[in-house]
Amino acid sequence: MFHLVSCGYHYVHPGGLAIDRPRGAGNFAFVFFRSKSEVIVEGVRTIVPSGTHILFHPESSHRYAGIEPPFVNDWLHCEGAGMEEWLRDIHYPINQPVKAIDSHLISRCIIELQRISSHGGQLAASILDLELRSLFMKICNSKGGWTLPEGQNHYYGAFVDLRSELHNSPQIRVSVEELAARVNMSKSYFQHVYKQFFGVSVMADIIRGRLEYAQYLLVNSRLSVAEISVICGYDNDTHFMRQFKKFIGVTPRGYRVSSLEKKP
Known part of the structure; x- marks a missing residue:
C-alpha cells in the first residue's frame, strides 16, 4: 500500500523559497511548479517553466528554488513498499521535469488527497493508496497516449x-x-x-x-x-x-x- 506522508495545494511563498535536500527527501517528493524555477538533481541544473512537475527519488540529491518571488507550488510526499518498481512498470519518469498536459488534473488530485487525509476514516488509508496510484497513472496516460491533431x-x-x-x-x-x-x-x-x-x-x-x-x-x-x-x-x-x-x-x-x- 502507498502512503501519503503530506501534501499541499497552491502554497504561495511571497519572498521566494529554496528547498535543499543533499541526501534526498527519504520518500518520493512530487512538486508541481507554478512558478519558473531552478532545479538541481544529482548535480544537474535545469530551469523549469511554470506548469512543470517532477517526482524526486527518495535518495536523490535535489535542490529547487524560484527564479524570482513569489514561489508557488503544489506538492506531496509519499512512500510504500514496492512503489519504485510500480512506478517503473508504468514508465513514470523519476527525477525528470515533465510539462503538465493538464495542470487542472494535478491540482484537483492534490486537493482531493488533502481532503481525504484531513477527513480521515477507517478507509482513508486505502482510498489514499488508490488516489495516489490514480494520479501517477493519469499523468502517464496523458503523457503516453496523447495524440495531437494532424497539422497542429x-x-x-x-x-x-x-x-x-x-x-x-x-x-x-x-x-x-x-x-x-x-x-x-x-x-x-x-x-x-x-x-x-x-x-x-x-x-x-x-x-x-x-x-x-x-x-x-x-x-x-x-x-x-x-x-x-x-x-x-x-x-x-x-x-x-x-x-x-x-x-x-x-x-x-x-x-x-x-x-x-x-x-x-
Whole structure:
C-alpha cells in the first residue's frame, strides 16, 4: 500500500523559497511548479517553466528554488513498499521535469488527497493508496497516449503554456480574442484548436478552474465571498455567486457551511 506522508495545494511563498535536500527527501517528493524555477538533481541544473512537475527519488540529491518571488507550488510526499518498481512498470519518469498536459488534473488530485487525509476514516488509508496510484497513472496516460491533431503539433507547446497560465492565475481577466491573439489565431480557430487539444472549450475551462479554486478557498480560508470572487477573477460577487450556484448547485455560503460541517 502507498502512503501519503503530506501534501499541499497552491502554497504561495511571497519572498521566494529554496528547498535543499543533499541526501534526498527519504520518500518520493512530487512538486508541481507554478512558478519558473531552478532545479538541481544529482548535480544537474535545469530551469523549469511554470506548469512543470517532477517526482524526486527518495535518495536523490535535489535542490529547487524560484527564479524570482513569489514561489508557488503544489506538492506531496509519499512512500510504500514496492512503489519504485510500480512506478517503473508504468514508465513514470523519476527525477525528470515533465510539462503538465493538464495542470487542472494535478491540482484537483492534490486537493482531493488533502481532503481525504484531513477527513480521515477507517478507509482513508486505502482510498489514499488508490488516489495516489490514480494520479501517477493519469499523468502517464496523458503523457503516453496523447495524440495531437494532424497539422497542429507546432501549436501544442504554446497552448499548454497558455492553459497552465490560466489555471495558475484564476484572477486574470482575459477575453478569448486576447488569448487567440497571443498565438496569432482567429478567435474561431483558436477555440477549435483549444477544444481539440484539451477536450473542453476555453471559457468552460476557465470557469471550471476559477470555481474549483473558489471551492478550495471557501473551505480552507476565512476570506469573504466578495474577496474570493475578486481572487478568482470575477468583476463582482453577484456574478460569482450566480455562476457558482449554476455550476456547483449551491451558493458559495451554502457550500462553505456544508463543507465545514462535514469536517471532523
